[in-house]
Amino acid sequence: MNALTILRSWPAERRDALRMALWDSEALAQALGSSASGAFQVSGVEIDSRDVRSGDLFFALQGETMDGHRFLDKAFANGAAAAIVDRAVDYPHILVPDTHAALKHLAAAARDRCAARRIGVTGSVGKTGVKEAIFAALDRSSRGHTHRSVRSYNNHVGVPLSLARMPVRSHYGVFEMGMNHAGEIAGLTAQVQPHVAVITTIAPAHIENLGSIEAIADAKAEIFGGLVEGGIAVIPADIPQYTQLRAAALACGVTIRSFGKSAHADVRLLDAIPSANGGSLVTADLGDQRVCFTVAEPGEHWVSNALAVMAAVQAVGGDLGSAGLALAEMGGLKGRGARHRIAAHSGKALMIDESYNANPASMRATLRALGQTPATRRVVVLGAMKELGDFAPRFHAQLAQPLAEANVDYAVLVGEEMKALAQDLGKGAGGALAAGMSFAHCESPAEAISALEEFGITSGDAILVKGSNSVGLGRLVEHFTARI
Template structure:
């Protein structure tokens, strides 16, 4: 009787009336203006036949060099339930005039049908980690009703794809937005139309295309243009471009929630006590209320990231206690800070995997983190930082200072862009590597593997691997972890 009474008083939620399937044929056809070949349901949406899982809708996109229709057979062999196509095919499908336009239409329909608070995340550094942390916090407090873009699906295809994947019953959606040129964020925020727009930081990433940090700030600020009435801009109070970002947000009609350490911060750091595992116990203040939580991720930059996460969760109406628990439990992301204990002669060494991305700001942050990591020896394998244009030689050479400050014993530099730093270390080795450290330069990731094997890792070493993804240092990580 007690259970029956509780069921009778269970609170009603309009979301309970929404379909459990992600999409069915009729809904896809209505959203895209297409014609369905029959009745079907799908549980996911995918554009790469290699990543298709059982029950997915495969979107056969057409590009300048590739036509997704060529991979229909592979997609259905991997378990696709149906396809979005621009021609008749011998599989369950919805036929449309243009599959790219249809994906955008499906994304818009997904945005409209889900009564979800949408959070857009951009920034020069840290956007993927911050996006994952915001998702973890909101997913915990909503008991699994949060959605986010996976991996780094943050471009003109990845963002609408991530929207199309959002279940109708979602309470929150967290979407990463990336850019290489001015105007790109404007298009992406038009897709998402966020209620909360987050800028993690401004740094000289993609400066080759934009020319200055001010121009980068302006391009990132395009995210505020998607905010509707009552939208909230979460911005870094400690950035030298704070006023520029604030003015852009205010011009878009947004409210401001700033995070940081200075007096302009609404979510303001009061104290951070390092913990033995490399994280920190953080005390912050928001509107006169003190918050205390643990951050499992190591490094000073993750203290700042945590303030950004807390500000975003607060702006989205989420649970700050759940956010604190999520930050305490997060593990490093593959290629973005994941730590491994690897077998080496005599025992184990620590591997810090930052192989997915690199720019001057993130290089400095992770080198500082390596310097704070307890180790018998510290080794850094540093790949080239891409898209720096005419600033490349200067920014690479300037890495000598954080390398020296981190007390690194051996540095392996990878890629032609690292040559200015190699020459600088050759001239200034005594001053920069005051601990008697050594350094080498390699043309490729394959050469770096050989150079590191020749150097020889031993028990107690800490090894940082960081570089732009195109350098291919993920292969080095795979070799060291035994993943290949």
């Protein structure tokens, strides 16, 4: 059978009869309770005029310091087909009283018109990577009909924007939800109304605002409150907060699917063996079947992430074989594990880009993975971990032991908060210095670049760059990767 015959015999679906355009003026007007200035169709939704592409719908959002209406000319110069505005303009538009409220109305309309199974993902660590892995798994089996939030669009603007972009033909939608304070996840999950809610893990991220790890778990557990009837909560079985999360899910009347090493886990790790590419060969028990698959991403934390992915795919009735193939092919995301071969003296070195985010749990996980990475020397550039409040000195100083266990040869510490770790390493009697590690403490990425240049990168080095995004270590990564 040739390819043309196969394509002609591909089974038709009811979704195939749905319109191709993302939105037209009639559907937009109905969703927003208004009228359009004329007939038009749009292929995308955007809130930043710099990101507008031909055919997009531009939302002129008004914030405390910025008014999107000032950028209408730029948006239409970039190809916008229409705009949502709160004042009359000369461009194709729909006039609404409040553009922020209109974005939420459009998000709800996108959700309600589409038969897609929706998955919400949150957690202190790994939510973007898990969201991307679930998307890759489901997109493969749905013939490209899976939608997800891009980048880290996980807040009060990013989530409704991601929903508004969901095509009516989608089979699945995967949405990331983040928070800094209690109550924020509740608002986001109410918008998404997921069929499956995934919590990756609980760790002391944003503890400055929430005060305790238990409060963080409660805030993340708000995601269960938005689950539709018959919804499924996917939770980690191996963390101390498992009982707390389980109780919160049961209180919402939803089904629970746990994942991890624990004997009580519904998706249980049976074995994980390091694979030749630096990842892991995983065998897991999913209750009614066992699966064996490869995880391309290195580190024990990605084994746990993979179990969460399998649990979510199983919960929405997705194809587990496709999920395994997707996990085997996943590469690191920019700022979240991307690996680069960079120029070094007498050859090439490996630079691992984890510059987008950092908290105590993710720091330990990535340092552990670095320690398992073959290298002639192991080097780290660690930026400050933000939003730890009064806990910051203790959590930063506690990184000395993971550094020692990873056999790090040289550490560049960036930011005021890293002073506590520098002081601990500088005592000279600790295990880290006894193992021969040296370090430099810098105030800025520019200083860190100079320190790394002075140290000298040689062939076979493995260099981990990790810190909170606000530290700006992405500039250091760009500096060195430009020399490939």
